[in-house]
Amino acid sequence: MDDKNKIxxxxxxxxxxxxxxxxxxxxxxxxxxxxxxxxxxxSKILSKCDNADEIKEIAPLLSEIPKYNPFTVPGGYFDHLxxxxxxxxxxxxxxxxxxKLAWLLRPSFFIxxxxxxxxxxxxxxxxxxxxxxxxESEMTAMNVSYDSNSTDAITEDALLGMDDAAVLESLWSDxxxxxxxxxxxxxxxxxxxxxxxxDNNTDISSIVTEL
Amino acid sequence: xxxxxxxxxxxxxxxxxxxxxxFNLLVNQYQKKIxxxxxxxxxxxxxxxxxxxxxxxxxxRGLDNFKEDSRLYTWLYRIAxxxxxxxxxxxxxxxxxxxxxxxxxxxxxxxxxxxxxxxxIQKKLQQAILTLPEKQRIVFNxxxxxxxxxxxxxxxxxxxxxxxxxxxxxxxxxxxxxLKKD
Numbered sequence: 001m002d003d004k005n006k007i008x009x010x011x012x013x014x015x016x017x018x019x020x021x022x023x024x025x026x027x028x029x030x031x032x033x034x035x036x037x038x039x040x041x042x043s044k045i046l047s048k049c050d051n052a053d054e055i056k057e058i059a060p061l062l063s064e065i066p067k068y069n070p071f072t073v074p075g076g077y078f079d080h081l082x083x084x085x086x087x088x089x090x091x092x093x094x095x096x097x098x099x100k101l102a103w104l105l106r107p108s109f110f111i112x113x114x115x116x117x118x119x120x121x122x123x124x125x126x127x128x129x130x131x132x133x134x135x136e137s138e139m140t141a142m143n144v145s146y147d148s149n150s151t152d153a154i155t156e157d158a159l160l161g162m163d164d165a166a167v168l169e170s171l172w173s174d175x176x177x178x179x180x181x182x183x184x185x186x187x188x189x190x191x192x193x194x195x196x197x198x199d200n201n202t203d204i205s206s207i208v209t210e211l
Numbered sequence: 212x213x214x215x216x217x218x219x220x221x222x223x224x225x226x227x228x229x230x231x232x233x234f235n236l237l238v239n240q241y242q243k244k245i246x247x248x249x250x251x252x253x254x255x256x257x258x259x260x261x262x263x264x265x266x267x268x269x270x271x272r273g274l275d276n277f278k279e280d281s282r283l284y285t286w287l288y289r290i291a292x293x294x295x296x297x298x299x300x301x302x303x304x305x306x307x308x309x310x311x312x313x314x315x316x317x318x319x320x321x322x323x324x325x326x327x328x329x330x331x332i333q334k335k336l337q338q339a340i341l342t343l344p345e346k347q348r349i350v351f352n353x354x355x356x357x358x359x360x361x362x363x364x365x366x367x368x369x370x371x372x373x374x375x376x377x378x379x380x381x382x383x384x385x386x387x388x389x390l391k392k393d
Contacts, residue, residue, distance in 0.1 A: 032213060032214065033214075034214040035214060035215075035216040035217075040360075043360065044358070044360065047358070047360050047361075048358060051354065051355075051358070054380070054383070055355075055383060058380070058383055058384060058387065059383045059384065059386065059387035059390075060387075061387055061390040061391060062336070062383060062386055062387050062390060065332055065333070065336055065390075067355070067356070068333075069247065069356070070327055070328055070329025070330075070333040070334075070337065071247070071250050071251075071256075071324075071326060071327055071328075071329075072326045072327070072328050073246070073256060073326060074256070074326070077260075078242055078243060078246075081238065081242050081246075081263070082235050082238040082239055082242065084264060085238050085263075085264055085267040085268070086231070086234070086235065086238075088264050088267075088268055089234075089267075089268055089271045092268055
Protein backbone atom coordinates (compact mmCIF):
# COMPACT_ATOMS: atom_id res chain seq x y z
CA MET A 1 0.00 0.00 0.00
CA ASP A 2 2.83 2.37 0.90
CA ASP A 3 4.54 1.54 -2.39
CA LYS A 4 1.34 2.36 -4.28
CA ASN A 5 1.00 5.75 -2.55
CA LYS A 6 4.66 6.45 -3.26
CA ILE A 7 4.14 5.73 -6.97
CA UNK A 8 1.03 7.96 -7.03
CA UNK A 9 2.92 10.82 -5.40
CA UNK A 10 5.74 10.45 -7.92
CA UNK A 11 3.25 10.43 -10.80
CA UNK A 12 1.58 13.55 -9.46
CA UNK A 13 4.94 15.28 -9.11
CA UNK A 14 5.78 14.32 -12.67
CA UNK A 15 2.35 15.51 -13.86
CA UNK A 16 3.14 18.95 -12.48
CA UNK A 17 6.29 18.94 -14.61
CA UNK A 18 4.91 17.26 -17.73
CA UNK A 19 1.44 18.83 -17.87
CA UNK A 20 1.11 21.72 -15.41
CA UNK A 21 -2.28 22.80 -16.78
CA UNK A 22 -3.74 19.30 -16.50
CA UNK A 23 -2.43 18.94 -12.96
CA UNK A 24 -4.27 22.14 -11.98
CA UNK A 25 -7.63 20.90 -13.26
CA UNK A 26 -10.03 19.65 -10.60
CA UNK A 27 -10.28 15.89 -10.60
CA UNK A 28 -13.97 15.08 -10.81
CA UNK A 29 -16.22 12.59 -12.60
CA UNK A 30 -17.61 14.26 -15.72
CA UNK A 31 -20.10 11.46 -16.44
CA UNK A 32 -23.51 11.20 -14.87
CA UNK A 33 -25.83 8.26 -14.32
CA UNK A 34 -29.61 8.26 -13.97
CA UNK A 35 -30.94 9.25 -10.57
CA UNK A 36 -30.87 6.37 -8.03
CA UNK A 37 -28.96 4.22 -10.54
CA UNK A 38 -26.68 2.65 -7.96
CA UNK A 39 -29.43 2.30 -5.38
CA UNK A 40 -31.19 -0.52 -7.16
CA UNK A 41 -28.46 -1.79 -9.51
CA UNK A 42 -27.85 -4.95 -7.49
CA SER A 43 -31.53 -5.80 -7.17
CA LYS A 44 -32.02 -5.18 -10.88
CA ILE A 45 -29.24 -7.60 -11.76
CA LEU A 46 -30.64 -10.21 -9.40
CA SER A 47 -34.13 -9.74 -10.82
CA LYS A 48 -32.74 -10.19 -14.33
CA CYS A 49 -30.96 -13.38 -13.33
CA ASP A 50 -34.08 -14.74 -11.64
CA ASN A 51 -36.16 -13.92 -14.69
CA ALA A 52 -33.68 -15.55 -17.04
CA ASP A 53 -33.53 -18.64 -14.81
CA GLU A 54 -37.32 -18.85 -14.66
CA ILE A 55 -37.65 -18.60 -18.44
CA LYS A 56 -34.90 -21.14 -19.01
CA GLU A 57 -36.66 -23.52 -16.68
CA ILE A 58 -40.23 -23.25 -17.89
CA ALA A 59 -39.79 -21.98 -21.50
CA PRO A 60 -36.60 -23.28 -23.13
CA LEU A 61 -37.71 -22.24 -26.62
CA LEU A 62 -38.43 -18.67 -25.50
CA SER A 63 -35.09 -18.46 -23.70
CA GLU A 64 -33.29 -19.22 -26.97
CA ILE A 65 -34.87 -16.32 -28.82
CA PRO A 66 -32.55 -13.30 -28.80
CA LYS A 67 -34.10 -10.50 -26.82
CA TYR A 68 -34.21 -7.26 -28.79
CA ASN A 69 -36.77 -4.70 -29.89
CA PRO A 70 -37.97 -5.66 -33.38
CA PHE A 71 -40.06 -2.52 -33.82
CA THR A 72 -38.68 0.64 -35.41
CA VAL A 73 -39.86 4.22 -35.88
CA PRO A 74 -39.56 6.70 -38.79
CA GLY A 75 -36.22 8.50 -38.93
CA GLY A 76 -35.91 11.43 -36.51
CA TYR A 77 -39.20 10.53 -34.86
CA PHE A 78 -37.97 11.06 -31.31
CA ASP A 79 -36.28 14.34 -32.29
CA HIS A 80 -39.60 15.80 -33.40
CA LEU A 81 -41.91 14.21 -30.83
CA UNK A 82 -41.35 16.82 -28.04
CA UNK A 83 -42.24 19.64 -30.45
CA UNK A 84 -45.28 17.74 -31.72
CA UNK A 85 -46.43 17.17 -28.15
CA UNK A 86 -46.01 20.84 -27.25
CA UNK A 87 -47.93 21.96 -30.34
CA UNK A 88 -50.70 19.56 -29.46
CA UNK A 89 -50.79 20.85 -25.88
CA UNK A 90 -51.21 24.44 -27.14
CA UNK A 91 -53.85 23.29 -29.63
CA UNK A 92 -55.72 21.43 -26.89
CA UNK A 93 -55.60 24.47 -24.62
CA UNK A 94 -57.10 26.62 -27.42
CA UNK A 95 -59.71 24.04 -28.31
CA UNK A 96 -60.66 23.61 -24.65
CA UNK A 97 -61.54 27.34 -24.52
CA UNK A 98 -63.48 26.97 -27.77
CA UNK A 99 -65.23 23.92 -26.35
CA LYS A 100 -66.21 25.86 -23.21
CA LEU A 101 -67.60 28.69 -25.35
CA ALA A 102 -69.43 26.21 -27.57
CA TRP A 103 -70.87 24.57 -24.47
CA LEU A 104 -72.22 27.91 -23.27
CA LEU A 105 -73.62 28.74 -26.72
CA ARG A 106 -75.23 25.36 -27.34
CA PRO A 107 -78.98 25.79 -28.07
CA SER A 108 -80.16 23.65 -25.15
CA PHE A 109 -78.34 25.97 -22.72
CA PHE A 110 -78.19 29.32 -24.53
CA ILE A 111 -81.86 29.65 -25.58
CA UNK A 112 -83.36 29.03 -22.10
CA UNK A 113 -80.67 31.22 -20.51
CA UNK A 114 -81.32 34.06 -22.98
CA UNK A 115 -85.10 33.70 -22.50
CA UNK A 116 -84.68 33.87 -18.73
CA UNK A 117 -82.53 37.02 -18.98
CA UNK A 118 -85.06 38.69 -21.35
CA UNK A 119 -87.95 37.76 -19.02
CA UNK A 120 -86.15 39.28 -16.04
CA UNK A 121 -85.42 42.51 -17.97
CA UNK A 122 -89.06 42.81 -19.14
CA UNK A 123 -90.34 42.17 -15.61
CA UNK A 124 -88.05 44.87 -14.22
CA UNK A 125 -89.20 47.41 -16.85
CA UNK A 126 -92.88 46.62 -16.18
CA UNK A 127 -92.43 46.88 -12.44
CA UNK A 128 -90.80 50.27 -12.83
CA UNK A 129 -93.64 51.56 -15.04
CA UNK A 130 -96.43 50.39 -12.67
CA UNK A 131 -94.81 51.50 -9.50
CA UNK A 132 -96.10 54.88 -7.92
CA UNK A 133 -94.03 57.95 -8.70
CA UNK A 134 -93.45 58.45 -5.03
CA UNK A 135 -92.99 55.76 -2.52
CA GLU A 136 -95.40 55.15 0.34
CA SER A 137 -93.06 56.63 2.87
CA GLU A 138 -92.59 59.74 0.70
CA MET A 139 -96.38 60.04 0.39
CA THR A 140 -96.87 59.86 4.15
CA ALA A 141 -94.31 62.56 4.64
CA MET A 142 -96.13 64.77 2.08
CA ASN A 143 -99.53 64.33 3.84
CA VAL A 144 -98.03 65.26 7.13
CA SER A 145 -96.48 68.40 5.71
CA TYR A 146 -99.75 69.34 3.94
CA ASP A 147 -101.71 68.98 7.16
CA SER A 148 -99.33 71.03 9.16
CA ASN A 149 -98.65 73.80 6.66
CA SER A 150 -101.92 74.42 4.79
CA THR A 151 -104.17 77.24 6.06
CA ASP A 152 -107.25 75.53 4.51
CA ALA A 153 -106.66 72.36 6.35
CA ILE A 154 -109.33 71.34 8.84
CA THR A 155 -108.01 69.01 11.41
CA GLU A 156 -110.16 66.64 13.39
CA ASP A 157 -109.50 68.56 16.62
CA ALA A 158 -110.61 71.85 15.03
CA LEU A 159 -113.87 70.29 13.78
CA LEU A 160 -114.67 68.84 17.20
CA GLY A 161 -114.24 72.17 18.87
CA MET A 162 -116.43 74.13 16.41
CA ASP A 163 -119.89 75.43 17.33
CA ASP A 164 -122.73 74.13 15.05
CA ALA A 165 -124.57 77.48 15.10
CA ALA A 166 -121.44 79.27 13.96
CA VAL A 167 -121.12 76.88 11.05
CA LEU A 168 -124.70 77.41 9.89
CA GLU A 169 -124.36 81.15 10.20
CA SER A 170 -121.23 81.05 8.11
CA LEU A 171 -123.00 79.05 5.42
CA TRP A 172 -126.04 81.35 5.32
CA SER A 173 -123.86 84.37 5.03
CA ASP A 174 -121.95 82.93 2.08
CA UNK A 175 -123.93 83.75 -1.10
CA UNK A 176 -122.07 81.10 -3.05
CA UNK A 177 -123.35 78.39 -0.73
CA UNK A 178 -126.69 76.84 -1.56
CA UNK A 179 -127.51 74.30 1.01
CA UNK A 180 -131.23 74.81 1.73
CA UNK A 181 -132.66 75.64 -1.72
CA UNK A 182 -135.33 77.77 -0.06
CA UNK A 183 -134.26 80.74 -2.04
CA UNK A 184 -135.31 79.01 -5.26
CA UNK A 185 -138.69 78.29 -3.87
CA UNK A 186 -138.98 81.79 -2.70
CA UNK A 187 -137.74 83.28 -5.88
CA UNK A 188 -140.13 81.21 -8.05
CA UNK A 189 -143.34 82.94 -9.10
CA UNK A 190 -146.31 81.43 -7.24
CA UNK A 191 -148.66 82.07 -10.17
CA UNK A 192 -146.40 80.14 -12.49
CA UNK A 193 -146.47 77.24 -10.11
CA UNK A 194 -150.23 77.25 -9.93
CA UNK A 195 -150.41 77.42 -13.75
CA UNK A 196 -148.04 74.52 -14.03
CA UNK A 197 -150.06 72.44 -11.63
CA UNK A 198 -153.33 73.25 -13.38
CA ASP A 199 -151.86 72.53 -16.81
CA ASN A 200 -150.73 69.11 -15.66
CA ASN A 201 -154.05 68.32 -13.90
CA THR A 202 -152.24 67.79 -10.63
CA ASP A 203 -154.40 66.92 -7.67
CA ILE A 204 -153.89 69.68 -5.12
CA SER A 205 -155.02 67.48 -2.24
CA SER A 206 -152.29 64.93 -3.03
CA ILE A 207 -149.70 67.70 -2.96
CA VAL A 208 -150.98 68.86 0.37
CA THR A 209 -150.82 65.27 1.63
CA GLU A 210 -147.27 64.96 0.38
CA LEU A 211 -146.25 68.14 2.09
CA UNK B 212 -28.49 13.30 -22.60
CA UNK B 213 -28.60 14.57 -19.06
CA UNK B 214 -31.06 12.83 -16.76
CA UNK B 215 -33.06 14.88 -14.29
CA UNK B 216 -34.53 13.71 -11.01
CA UNK B 217 -38.27 13.88 -10.44
CA UNK B 218 -37.70 16.70 -7.98
CA UNK B 219 -35.66 18.75 -10.45
CA UNK B 220 -38.32 18.36 -13.14
CA UNK B 221 -41.22 19.10 -10.83
CA UNK B 222 -39.57 22.15 -9.28
CA UNK B 223 -38.93 23.61 -12.70
CA UNK B 224 -42.43 22.73 -13.88
CA UNK B 225 -44.04 24.47 -10.90
CA UNK B 226 -42.13 27.66 -11.65
CA UNK B 227 -44.21 29.50 -14.31
CA UNK B 228 -41.08 30.93 -15.95
CA UNK B 229 -39.61 27.48 -16.68
CA UNK B 230 -42.81 25.48 -17.01
CA UNK B 231 -42.62 24.83 -20.76
CA UNK B 232 -38.91 24.12 -20.60
CA UNK B 233 -39.40 21.60 -17.78
CA PHE B 234 -42.15 19.85 -19.70
CA ASN B 235 -39.88 19.63 -22.71
CA LEU B 236 -37.19 18.05 -20.54
CA LEU B 237 -39.71 15.57 -19.16
CA VAL B 238 -40.87 14.55 -22.65
CA ASN B 239 -37.28 14.17 -23.80
CA GLN B 240 -36.39 12.07 -20.78
CA TYR B 241 -39.32 9.65 -20.90
CA GLN B 242 -40.57 9.66 -24.48
CA LYS B 243 -38.72 6.52 -25.59
CA LYS B 244 -39.68 4.36 -22.62
CA ILE B 245 -43.32 5.47 -22.84
CA UNK B 246 -43.47 5.14 -26.63
CA UNK B 247 -42.11 1.57 -26.65
CA UNK B 248 -44.41 0.55 -23.84
CA UNK B 249 -47.39 1.83 -25.84
CA UNK B 250 -46.11 0.46 -29.14
CA UNK B 251 -45.93 -3.08 -27.73
CA UNK B 252 -49.57 -2.79 -26.72
CA UNK B 253 -51.09 -1.14 -29.83
CA UNK B 254 -48.46 -2.52 -32.31
CA UNK B 255 -49.02 0.03 -35.11
CA UNK B 256 -46.70 3.07 -35.15
CA UNK B 257 -49.40 5.60 -36.12
CA UNK B 258 -51.65 4.38 -33.33
CA UNK B 259 -48.73 4.47 -30.89
CA UNK B 260 -47.94 8.03 -32.01
CA UNK B 261 -51.52 9.15 -31.31
CA UNK B 262 -51.59 7.46 -27.92
CA UNK B 263 -48.17 8.78 -26.83
CA UNK B 264 -49.25 12.35 -27.66
CA UNK B 265 -52.47 11.90 -25.70
CA UNK B 266 -50.46 10.55 -22.78
CA UNK B 267 -48.20 13.59 -22.66
CA UNK B 268 -51.18 15.96 -23.00
CA UNK B 269 -52.69 14.24 -19.96
CA UNK B 270 -49.36 14.55 -18.17
CA UNK B 271 -49.25 18.29 -18.98
CA ARG B 272 -52.74 18.75 -17.58
CA GLY B 273 -52.24 16.55 -14.54
CA LEU B 274 -48.68 17.34 -13.47
CA ASP B 275 -49.82 20.19 -11.21
CA ASN B 276 -51.88 17.71 -9.23
CA PHE B 277 -49.19 15.01 -9.13
CA LYS B 278 -49.02 14.04 -5.46
CA GLU B 279 -45.50 12.49 -5.50
CA ASP B 280 -46.88 9.43 -3.70
CA SER B 281 -45.32 7.44 -6.51
CA ARG B 282 -42.40 8.10 -8.81
CA LEU B 283 -42.93 10.18 -11.93
CA TYR B 284 -41.81 7.24 -14.04
CA THR B 285 -44.45 4.84 -12.63
CA TRP B 286 -47.12 7.55 -12.89
CA LEU B 287 -46.28 8.03 -16.57
CA TYR B 288 -46.37 4.27 -17.17
CA ARG B 289 -49.76 4.09 -15.49
CA ILE B 290 -51.20 6.82 -17.74
CA ALA B 291 -49.65 5.18 -20.81
CA UNK B 292 -51.08 1.76 -19.90
CA UNK B 293 -54.56 3.15 -19.29
CA UNK B 294 -54.52 5.20 -22.49
CA UNK B 295 -53.38 2.20 -24.54
CA UNK B 296 -56.10 -0.04 -23.09
CA UNK B 297 -58.70 2.67 -23.72
CA UNK B 298 -57.47 2.97 -27.29
CA UNK B 299 -57.86 -0.78 -27.88
CA UNK B 300 -61.30 -0.72 -26.29
CA UNK B 301 -62.38 2.10 -28.61
CA UNK B 302 -60.94 0.24 -31.57
CA UNK B 303 -62.96 -2.82 -30.59
CA UNK B 304 -66.21 -0.92 -30.13
CA UNK B 305 -65.80 1.22 -33.27
CA UNK B 306 -65.30 -1.82 -35.51
CA UNK B 307 -67.70 -4.08 -33.54
CA UNK B 308 -65.11 -6.83 -33.14
CA UNK B 309 -64.26 -9.15 -30.26
CA UNK B 310 -60.98 -9.40 -28.36
CA UNK B 311 -59.85 -12.31 -30.58
CA UNK B 312 -60.56 -10.30 -33.72
CA UNK B 313 -58.52 -7.38 -32.41
CA UNK B 314 -55.66 -9.79 -31.67
CA UNK B 315 -55.96 -11.04 -35.26
CA UNK B 316 -56.04 -7.47 -36.59
CA UNK B 317 -52.94 -6.57 -34.57
CA UNK B 318 -51.24 -9.74 -35.80
CA UNK B 319 -52.07 -8.83 -39.40
CA UNK B 320 -50.86 -5.26 -38.95
CA UNK B 321 -47.58 -6.78 -37.78
CA UNK B 322 -47.28 -8.47 -41.19
CA UNK B 323 -47.83 -5.20 -43.06
CA UNK B 324 -45.90 -2.99 -40.66
CA UNK B 325 -43.10 -1.08 -42.37
CA UNK B 326 -41.64 -0.38 -38.99
CA UNK B 327 -41.14 -3.97 -37.94
CA UNK B 328 -37.67 -5.27 -38.65
CA UNK B 329 -37.75 -8.56 -36.79
CA UNK B 330 -36.99 -11.92 -38.40
CA UNK B 331 -39.43 -14.85 -38.60
CA ILE B 332 -38.82 -16.00 -35.05
CA GLN B 333 -39.33 -12.47 -33.71
CA LYS B 334 -42.55 -12.23 -35.66
CA LYS B 335 -43.66 -15.52 -34.21
CA LEU B 336 -42.82 -14.35 -30.70
CA GLN B 337 -44.89 -11.19 -31.21
CA GLN B 338 -47.78 -13.25 -32.56
CA ALA B 339 -47.54 -15.50 -29.51
CA ILE B 340 -47.65 -12.44 -27.24
CA LEU B 341 -50.72 -11.17 -29.10
CA THR B 342 -52.65 -14.31 -28.18
CA LEU B 343 -52.42 -13.38 -24.49
CA PRO B 344 -55.23 -11.49 -22.73
CA GLU B 345 -54.52 -7.73 -22.75
CA LYS B 346 -53.45 -7.38 -19.11
CA GLN B 347 -51.32 -10.52 -19.18
CA ARG B 348 -49.69 -9.19 -22.34
CA ILE B 349 -48.83 -5.95 -20.58
CA VAL B 350 -47.38 -7.84 -17.60
CA PHE B 351 -45.26 -10.00 -19.93
CA ASN B 352 -43.97 -6.99 -21.92
CA UNK B 353 -43.09 -5.02 -18.81
CA UNK B 354 -41.20 -7.92 -17.27
CA UNK B 355 -39.63 -9.47 -20.34
CA UNK B 356 -38.75 -6.43 -22.48
CA UNK B 357 -38.69 -3.51 -20.02
CA UNK B 358 -37.18 -5.71 -17.28
CA UNK B 359 -39.17 -3.91 -14.63
CA UNK B 360 -39.20 -5.15 -11.07
CA UNK B 361 -42.46 -6.65 -9.80
CA UNK B 362 -42.66 -3.91 -7.15
CA UNK B 363 -42.59 -1.21 -9.85
CA UNK B 364 -45.10 -3.11 -11.97
CA UNK B 365 -47.31 -3.38 -8.92
CA UNK B 366 -47.28 0.41 -8.57
CA UNK B 367 -48.12 0.91 -12.25
CA UNK B 368 -50.79 -1.76 -12.60
CA UNK B 369 -52.12 -1.47 -9.06
CA UNK B 370 -51.97 -5.25 -8.69
CA UNK B 371 -50.25 -7.30 -6.00
CA UNK B 372 -46.76 -8.65 -6.62
CA UNK B 373 -48.03 -12.21 -6.13
CA UNK B 374 -50.72 -11.79 -8.79
CA UNK B 375 -48.18 -10.28 -11.19
CA UNK B 376 -45.74 -13.18 -10.67
CA UNK B 377 -48.52 -15.68 -11.36
CA UNK B 378 -49.66 -13.73 -14.41
CA UNK B 379 -46.13 -13.60 -15.83
CA UNK B 380 -45.60 -17.32 -15.19
CA UNK B 381 -48.82 -18.18 -17.07
CA UNK B 382 -47.90 -15.84 -19.91
CA UNK B 383 -44.47 -17.44 -20.35
CA UNK B 384 -46.01 -20.91 -20.42
CA UNK B 385 -48.62 -19.91 -23.00
CA UNK B 386 -45.96 -18.35 -25.22
CA UNK B 387 -43.83 -21.46 -24.97
CA UNK B 388 -46.83 -23.56 -26.01
CA UNK B 389 -47.43 -21.28 -29.00
CA LEU B 390 -43.76 -21.52 -30.03
CA LYS B 391 -43.90 -25.31 -29.83
CA LYS B 392 -46.61 -25.40 -32.49
CA ASP B 393 -45.40 -25.99 -36.10
